[in-house]
Amino acid sequence: MDNSKVIDAQKRFTTPVEEQQEKMWIERAKQGDQQAFHLLYQQYHRRIYALCWRMLADKDSAEDVCQEVFVQLWQKINNFRGDSKFSTWLHSVATNVVLSHLRKHKNWLQRVFSIEEKQVEESAVSPDVEHSALASELDRNIAKLPERARLVFVLFAVEGYRHEEISKMLGMAVGSSKSQYHRAKTLLREWLSNEGVCDGV
């Protein structure tokens, strides 16, 4: 399984007219126009929330971090020079904010011993994930993955990052990123099969 289709899907995201409109909002937001910034928020907050929710597997944290992303976006928007698409840049800002949030909220035991807080056998999914009618079967299972496997899977398979980029973001070897991805896939395939989603077998 590669992630080239994910990258293609991301490239088809906006039309030229929408891009022009977006450029105008960005320029106005850079001048300190909060209304223009609100339009950017309306355009992107659901995508950013989805990214936060998938990476954090917790509704409340995802909401808080999504807010944090847009506050940081407001502060850093002048750093956006248009070298890449705004959505790509915003996703990288959001990814960094999520990872920074995870680092801050690791307890001292996890920090000292590099222990993952969730073991697969003990993976307890919060009720809002388990019972969310909006979340797909796959999303509910992604939320059950151990943290590192989940982060690698979301960044590679959903967000379209390369393993080299992920390894830098998460401070792990490229090989570890690949093995975590393989671990995530194996678990997901097993869980989804057990739940009877076996159309592709």
Place this chain on the structure above:
Amino acid sequence: MVSKNENSQSSGLKLSDQALQEQVLELPTEMSPDRDLWSGIEKAISTKSQNNFISERQEQRYKAPMAWAASVVAAVLLSWGIYTPQEASQTSGQVNVNLVAAMQQTFEQQKQSMLVSYGQPKLQTLAPEMQEQLKQLTSAQNTIKKALVAEPNNIDLLNLLRWTQQQELDLLKQLYSPQWQSI
């Protein structure tokens, strides 16, 4: 894109790699949060200037107490300079030197764990005014510690040292704790 190895692994009842990829591509790109996030963001950005970690309003909030703190430290040190006693008990002096070292160690540990909890931020990226305030607090602490070496029994100096250390911790907390989460 399914490799031979992956195909062989997907034997039995396991979902195939390709089927998983198809499900990934079908994942919704958007999700709606349950609560309104904009009102909190709006409040937070109205107090934050762009490309500056600390807005002018926040700077004002810190400047006043810091200026007051600096003047109190200066006044106490000045009075200490004028009224320095000539004799001090060597035994209690030794005890207080150890006390100062213990206080400093506790303070450094608190500061370090606080910075770690905020993701080890670089203090160099703070606004110059904030860097200056932190520098002044450190300088005041050093001066007080020197004063305590000469006058180890001065309780006021010990209290002043503890107070400046707490000021530094409070300032770091205010600078780095995300305020929009509590909106």
